[in-house]
Amino acid sequence: MSAASPQSRRPRSGNRRDEAARLAVLHAADDLLVEHGFGALTVEAIARRAGVAKQTIYRWWPSKVEILLDTLIEDSAKRLPVPALEPTAETVRGYLRDFARFLTDDPAGKVLLALVAQAQHDPGTADRLQERYLRPRRDQERDMLTRASAAGEITPALDPDTTLDAVVGPLVYRALTGSDVPPDLVDALAGNLLGPRRG
Incomplete structure (x- = not known):
């Protein structure tokens, strides 16, 4: 994300x-x-x-949700930046590994999970989370995958948004249910969904 x-x-x-x-x-x-x-x-x-x-x-x-969103946005920018410039296959995989650690080990990851959980029964939280955090971050992640694919670093079979959902979804689910997110799961998802480097 x-x-x-x-x-x-x-x-x-x-x-x-x-x-x-x-x-x-x-x-x-x-x-x-x-x-x-x-x-x-x-x-x-x-x-x-x-x-x-x-x-x-x-x-x-106006609310504790907005405080938490400010915390999440600032901490994510420092501790989970989306790779810029020309991403390689390894930087994309590294970002996904960092995201898994963010969900399970970082206090800001706990903020994200709490807001995702709250969004399931509070439309206002869902709207603000999408507007302020999920949508802007997804734009950056989509751009990362698009540039990596154009450079031949990855060859995903699915469109960028579906690829991101397929990779990130299991990680968030495991974290939400209190399970660990082992590195080999991240690597398996990335290997299956991002495809091998061309050439």
Whole structure:
């Protein structure tokens, strides 16, 4: 599945943010989600952990979902960038291995899984997750596969979106159900679905 483009970011309102307070809120939300889960995560708890007023949080974010999305977008950009420039078969496979580790080992991966789970019964969360994170990241991933295919690095039998769904889907499912995501599963999916390098 790099971060959402500036155009997809939620418009900001209210007073200019204090960067230290903003980061404290994002880190607090991330930590509390991992510790207690989405259902127990409240703006009040985030405010207490971050050491800011609840009113300050509501001036900057309308909901805990938007806080988590900001956390996810920023952390993904740093720790799970989509390969740019001219991707090779190995960089594509490396990205998929990194994605599997992100889902199982990174606190931001837990944020992604929590939002995916919440999106199943909350249309508002589903819309915001698609708009702010999944769709911009999918655009970058699709471009990665398209460029790698055009360069002869991979020869997928399916179109880029279907290929991504077929590779990423099992990884997300295993992570959502609490199973590990072994590297050999990632390699098998990539080998079967991306195809061999031409030439």
